[in-house]
Every structure is written in structure tokens, then in C-alpha cells.
Amino acid sequence: MQTQSAAAFDVCRPALALRAVLLVQAAMAIVALAGAQSLADWGVRQAVLSLGGGVAAVLWLFLLCALKQPLRRLEAARRAAVVLGIGMVAALLVWAPLAWVGLAGDGLLRASGVALAGLACAALLWVWLDLRSRVWQPASAAARLADLQARVRPDFLFNALHTARALVRVDPAGAEVVLGDLSELLRVALADAGASASLEEEIELARRYLAIEEVRFGKRLTVEWEIDPRVHAARVPPLVLQPLLENAVRHGIEPASDGGRITVRARLNRGQVVLVVGNTLGEEPGTPGHGAVLFNTRERLRLLHDVAAECDVRRENDLFQVRIVLPAPDVKPWRKEPS
Numbered sequence: 001m002q003t004q005s006a007a008a009f010d011v012c013r014p015a016l017a018l019r020a021v022l023l024v025q026a027a028m029a030i031v032a033l034a035g036a037q038s039l040a041d042w043g044v045r046q047a048v049l050s051l052g053g054g055v056a057a058v059l060w061l062f063l064l065c066a067l068k069q070p071l072r073r074l075e076a077a078r079r080a081a082v083v084l085g086i087g088m089v090a091a092l093l094v095w096a097p098l099a100w101v102g103l104a105g106d107g108l109l110r111a112s113g114v115a116l117a118g119l120a121c122a123a124l125l126w127v128w129l130d131l132r133s134r135v136w137q138p139a140s141a142a143a144r145l146a147d148l149q150a151r152v153r154p155d156f157l158f159n160a161l162h163t164a165r166a167l168v169r170v171d172p173a174g175a176e177v178v179l180g181d182l183s184e185l186l187r188v189a190l191a192d193a194g195a196s197a198s199l200e201e202e203i204e205l206a207r208r209y210l211a212i213e214e215v216r217f218g219k220r221l222t223v224e225w226e227i228d229p230r231v232h233a234a235r236v237p238p239l240v241l242q243p244l245l246e247n248a249v250r251h252g253i254e255p256a257s258d259g260g261r262i263t264v265r266a267r268l269n270r271g272q273v274v275l276v277v278g279n280t281l282g283e284e285p286g287t288p289g290h291g292a293v294l295f296n297t298r299e300r301l302r303l304l305h306d307v308a309a310e311c312d313v314r315r316e317n318d319l320f321q322v323r324i325v326l327p328a329p330d331v332k333p334w335r336k337e338p339s
Contacts (some may be wrong), residue, residue, distance in 0.1 A: 012065040015306045020125050021057045027121060028053040052094050053121065059090040060122060080126065087122020088115045157182075163216045178215055181208040185242070196304055199266065199273070199326075200232035202241045206264065209242050213249050220259025221249075231266045233329035234273045237300035241277070243293045244322050248279035252320060256282025271328050278321040294322070301326075 028049040036042030063086050064071070071079050095114040160182045167175035185208055210223050245262065253260045260280035267274055294313060301309040301324065310325040 012068065013306050013308075015308060017058075017061045020061060020128075021054055023125065023128060024053045024057040024121055025050055027124065048098070052091075052098055056087075056090045056094040056118060057121070057125075059093065060087055060118075060125070063090065083126055084119050084122050087118045087125075089118070091115060091118020091121070159216055160212050163212065167215070174215065178212055181212050184208055185212075196235040197238045198232060199234040199236050199275070202236055202239070203227060203232075203264070203266070205239065206241045206245055209245055210262065213253075217249075217253060217259060220256075221253055222259070222261040224261065224263040226263070226265040226267070228267045230268050231273045231275075231329070234326050235304065235329070236324075236326065237297075237304050240297055240300060240324075241275075244277045244297065247293050248277060248320075252279030252281055256280070258282070268328055273326040273328050275324040275326065276321055277324075278319055281315075281318045281320055297322075297324070 029046055032045035032049050033042055036045055064083065067082075067086075071082065074082065091114050092111065095111070099110070160178065164175045164178045164182070167178065185205060207225075210221075214221050214223065241264075245264075248262050253262070260282060262280075263276070263278045265274075265276045265278075294311070298311045301311055305327060308327045310323075312323050314321050314323065
């Protein structure tokens with residue numbers, strides 16, 4: 001919990017950094033308004049304060065991002081002292097050239113005021129980031145609980161073991177494959193996973209899960225994969241794909257007497273990774289769900305990527321799709337290998 005608390009202010013996220021800069025700009029606008037003699041005077045004061053406050057805020061965020069790992073290892077009191085000290089240093093570093101060109105007052109008294117202003121802004125941002133992390137902790141705990149519940153469902157375990165048992169006598173090799181895939185799924189599901197995993201790892205686990213379901217459903221289940229290798233390095237919450245596929249099997253394949261089709265597509269589109277999980281719907285409606293898996297997926301994506309990730313669903317005729325948008329990894333241009 002101490003490690004999670006220390007890492008709560010992930011200022012390296014662009015969306016979070018932008019909010020922090022806007023918060024400082026709002027504070028500077030209020031300060032300029034308090035000392036302005038007229039609207040024109042307020043505009044001049046606001047221009048100087050916005051320039052200095054914005055640059056200082058960006059410098060503060062950059063230094064915190066660069067020192068993120070050492071800060072994690074400090075105690076809370078020392079970490080707060082370092083963060084506030086960096087705020088003072090950033091304010092002075094920005095004020096010095098402005099004072100040199102005559103855009104800001106100089107002198108020891110003014111330098112002291114600038115340092116205290118930098119400390120105050122750093123404290124304001126620190127309190128905001130701390131409150132933000134505290135507000136998100138219940139959502140993180142709820143997402144973690146829902147994740148653990150979605151990882152291992154008794155009905156899936158029963159069906160997988162029943163399939164392996166049925167294959168033991170007629171197809172021992174097939175039973176061994178099913179048990180191997182199941183053991184790998186359980187190993188990952190019960191492990192203490194980190195904050196994220198690569199999309200390549202998630203796709204490999206998804207293939208193992210669907211391999212078990214293909215044995216169970218036979219010709220009733222058709223699986224189509226369209227994966228662009230350039231998306232493999234994208235970061236996703238651990239085991240975010242398997243519950244979506246389990247939902248597709250449960251609500252799309254099981255109720256249909258003739259089975260159906262599941263498609264998994266991942267591609268790069270304008271600097272983003274677009275992951276689509278789709279399944280056909282039978283004529284008979286399946287058992288309605290509670291939306292827990294989709295809610296869990298959205299919460300976990302929000303906790304990992306903030307506003308940079310999206311998750312939406314759509315239904316068109318007999319096709320149900322879950323669409324996830326992720327930040328694209330840094331990859332080299334992909335060239336199709338000659339056949």
C-alpha cells in the first residue's frame with residue numbers, strides 16, 4: 001500500500017500533466033486579478049504570470065517525472081519535502097531570466113516571494129494529486145475485486161475440466177493440450193500481476209482460452225484472428241481480454257443452436273491501437289448479464305491510461321462488438337514479410 005501511495009501521482013501521463021498546468025494557470029489568473037488596477041493591467045499581469053507559472057509547472061512536472069523512481073523509495077514526509085523544494089527551485093529558475101529581461105521585479109525580497117509562490121503552487125498540486133489518488137483508490141480496489149472475480153469463474157473451470165475428462169480415454173493428447181492451456185490460464189490468473197501487460201501476452205492467453213472452448217464446442221465455434229504485429233507492445237491491464245471473450249462465448253455462442261463466430265481484431269489507426277472483440281448473436285436471446293465485465297474493463301483502462309483509452313460497445317443486427325482504443329506503442333514501420 002505504501003508503494004501504491006508513493007506511485008499514486010503519476011505525473012508522466014500527458015493528460016494528468018495538462019490538468020496540472022491548467023490548474024496553475026487558473027491560480028495565476030486569480031492572483032493577477034487580485035492585484036490588477038484595471039482590465040488592461042490585469043491582462044498584462046496575467047500574461048507575465050501565465051508565462052512564468054506555465055513554464056514553472058511544466059519544469060516541475062518534468063523533474064518529478066524524471067525523479068519518479070527515487071521518489072517512490074522515500075518516506076512520505078521526505079517525499080513531500082522534495083516535491084515542495086522542487087517547486088521552489090522551478091519557480092526561481094523561471095523567474096531569473098524574466099527578471100533579467102525586465103518582465104519581472106528583481107531583488108532579494110522578490111526572489112523570496114517567488115520561491116514561496118513556487119512552494120505554494122507545488123503544495124496545491126501535491127494536495128490535488130493526493131486527493132485524486134485517494135478518490136481513485138476505491139475505484140482501483142473495486143476494479144481489482146471485479147478482476148479477481150472475472151479471472152476464475154467456477155462454470156468455466158467445470159466445463160474445461162469436464163472437457164479434459166471426456167478426452168482422456170478417446171484423445172489423451174487432446175486432453176493434455178486442454179489441461180496445459182488451463183494450467184497456463186490459472187497460473188496467470190492467480191499470480192500477483194503487475195499494473196500492466198503487453199497486448200501480445202494477452203492475445204496469447206486469449207488463444208489458449210479459445211482453444212479450450214473450441215474443443216468443447218467443436219464445429220459450433222469459429223474463431224477469426226486479425227492481429228497487426230505492430231500492436232504487440234501496447235500496454236493493457238492484465239487479463240483484460242479473456243473476460244471479454246468469455247462473455248462472447250457465454251452470451252453469443254452457447255445460446256445459439258448452430259453456434260457462432262468470434263472475431264478478434266487489433267490494428268494501428270492514426271497513432272492508436274484499436275482492439276475489437278466481436279461475436280455473432282443467435283436467434284434466441286441469451287441470459288442477460290449485469291455489465292460487470294464491461295464496467296471492470298472500463299475502470300481498469302481508465303486507471304492505466306486515463307483519458308487516453310476508450311471502451312465502447314455496439315450491436316448491429318446479429319453482431320455484438322466491444323471496441324477498445326489504446327495509446328500506440330513506439331514501433332518501427334511494419335513491412336510485410338515476403339511469402
